[in-house]
Amino acid sequence: MGEKKGYIAYVDTGGTFSDAVIVSPDGTFSTGKAATEPNRLERSFIGCLESAGKAMGKSLQDVLSNADEVGYGTTVGTNMIVSESEGPKLGLITTKGFEDRIHQWRLRPAGLLKPEAMHMISSGHPKPLIPRPLIKGVSERVDVAGNAVIPLDETGLRRAVTELIKAGVEGIAICFLWSFLDNAHEVRAREIINEINPGLMVSISSEVAPTMREYPRLMSTIIDLHIGRALKELLKTIERRLQEYGYTRPLLVMQAIGGVAQAEVVHPGTTLHSGPVGGLAGVEFLKRQYxxxxxxxxxxxxxxxxxxxxxxxxxxxxxxxxxxxxxxxxxxxxxxxxxxxxxxxxxxxxxxxxxxxxxxxxxxxxxxxxxxxxxxxxxxxxxxxxxxxxxxxxxxxxxxxxxxxxxxxxxxxxxxxxxxxxxxxxxxxxxxxxxxxxxxxxxxxxxxxxxxxxxxxxxxxxxxxxxxxx
Known part of the structure; x- marks a missing residue:
């Protein structure tokens, strides 16, 4: 008789080591560890899974071809932001008159160490993820009640998109005021960008962070693009490697709010700090157990x-x-x-x-x-x-x-x-x-x-x- 399916495997990539746990169909489990290779994270992913499989006397092929679930918690996006790593060249389209919003910080000491916060003036501002010349304003307006009081200027939008593409942007973030109440303008703007340049990365705030307060909503939308390419390429590479070992189900990705999402549809911004959240989920589990x-x-x-x-x-x-x-x-x-x-x-x-x-x-x-x-x-x-x-x-x-x-x-x-x-x-x-x-x-x-x-x-x-x- 063949072995019953039902293995569950999860991997967490930390700054120094990557860890894996594999739970077998009978409830027994094993753990594995591998050094984190910052430039080859998929190798760290497979390496710690191989270590865990070896600990239970199974090859990785045996485990993954009979796995029901494989999940991943990662701080790739967080590390890109914290280390101020270079991301893709991005542009921003926003409501005309609010082009300077991301350069006006709400919390200047945010993220500073205590000695730096004590001398804020000398600490400077965080590095802008999009420089001012690549931010374009477009005439449109939705009011506080969600009513479109100024229609979207599609001619001006096309002109702005063309200028950004000529400047060499690899993605465009769109954030209009009050768009979380009525996102018709943002959706139409994305359609126009796709008409002009199919395949260009586009992120709209009404889908990434449909909440009040334009500054954090702007930053969430930009960060979603900033870390998006690196994270999605990593997830695609991991999925290909998993398929080579016989895994046929979707790769699941830990979310910062808890729970998981399929790698194919996950918003990159929701993976920030997702690794440590896995530890919190473990604490909750052990609480119930004991x-x-x-x-x-x-x-x-x-x-x-x-x-x-x-x-x-x-x-x-x-x-x-x-x-x-x-x-x-x-x-x-x-x-x-x-x-x-x-x-x-x-x-x-x-x-x-x-x-x-x-x-x-x-x-x-x-x-x-x-x-x-x-x-x-x-x-x-x-x-x-x-x-x-x-x-x-x-x-x-x-x-x-x-x-x-x-x-x-x-x-x-x-x-x-x-x-x-x-x-x-x-x-x-x-x-x-x-x-x-x-x-x-x-x-x-x-x-x-x-x-x-x-x-x-x-x-x-x-x-x-x-x-x-x-």
Whole structure:
């Protein structure tokens, strides 16, 4: 008899590692891990699935050809925004008279670190995703009641689109005032663009973020295009690889608000922070399994530390979250994130010789010094290894060995010697600082919500959870 179908597989791509879990038809499960390759994320996806399949004694072909469901949580879009990576050249068409709206920030300190927020004037504005010359205004107007009081100037629209195409734009975002009440003008504008240049990427605000407040709605529409090409190309590549292994169903993608959507129809903007939301879903599941009313999730990854609250009263959502330095109108489950993980870089101030940790991260390339892949700056992972919190001979399930000598040398030269202390004391200092940052984030998050920690269970997960939060 043939094996029954019913495998379920999910993958999460983090800044340092990609993780997979495969659940078999009988309910048993296995996990797998692979290093995240920023420029070849599909390899990380397949690599961690292969690792999980091997752990249960199955080939990836056996698993995927008999799988009912394969899902993916990713921070590809988030990383593009936070790192200010170059995206496609975009244009914007908006209501005439409001061409400068995306250059007028509602929350200037949004996304700044505390030291930067204390000196806002010198911090400057976030990098505009669309320069002013590529923003065109078109005569049209829908009023607050959703009535079209000024018809769409189609002649002016065609002229604006032609100018943008001549300027070499690869996509056009459309956002008219009050279009979420009546989107006829935006839909017609898209039709005209498709007539002029079929195949050009077009995103309209009434579909991406049909909510009030034009600035976050504008930014959501632009970001949907900004990350759209890279994300959709990645998802298509992953789907092709899955098909090579016999998987015939749609690839599912985690959503920032919770739940999943098919890769073919997913809005790129809704995937922002979707990876950490998977952790929150796990906390909710374990709460029900163990009969716990209230819980806090603490996710220690290679790049960041995420805190989630799962209370018995209701789920917390952010109506207009901040991604990078941009306020958007894409609702998300509330997740508090700081730059503190096992890949966080430790350093000593040049003027005042004080030990710091973060927020910069070594990422997966080159990674911590102990990975022996070219990293030269000491990280939290190096300190964990030096203090024997990590087993040098059993990393990534024994598939990778760590170089303790190099980690110790880096901490000695970069931290211990400048501070005039012993290398073990320096390593312990790094750990104490990063743990204090995480503890402070947990405390302030709970205090800001008036939560009594004694009434909440703490779920520590992520690659560094057992080391730093358990």
């Amino acid at each position: 009969g716990i009313k209230n819980a806090v999730g603490s996710d220690v990854g290679g790049t960041s530390f995420d805190v989630t609250i799962a209370s018995e009263k209701a789920e917390d959502f952010l109506r207009e979250p901040i991604v990078g330095r941009y306020e958007i109108a894409t609702p998300m489950r509330e997740i508090i994130t700081i730059g503190a993980g096992c890949g966080t870089i430790a350093w000593v101030g040049e003027i005042i010789k004080v030990l710091h940790a973060g927020p910069q991260s070594a990422g997966s390339e080159p990674g911590p010094v102990c990975y022996d892949a070219g990293g030269v700056l000491p990280t939290v992972a190096d300190a964990d290894l030096v203090t024997n919190r990590l087993n040098a001979d059993y990393f990534l399930g024994g598939s990778k060995k760590l170089n303790r000598d190099k980690a110790m040398k880096a901490i000695q030269e970069k931290i211990a010697d400048p501070l005039g202390i012993d290398v073990m004391d320096a390593a312990e200092g790094i750990i104490k600082i990063i743990d204090a940052s995480m503890q402070s984030t947990l405390r302030t998050t709970l205090a800001s919500k008036g939560i009594d920690p004694a009434k909440y269970a703490l779920f520590a997960f992520g690659g560094g959870g057992p080391c730093h939060c358990a």
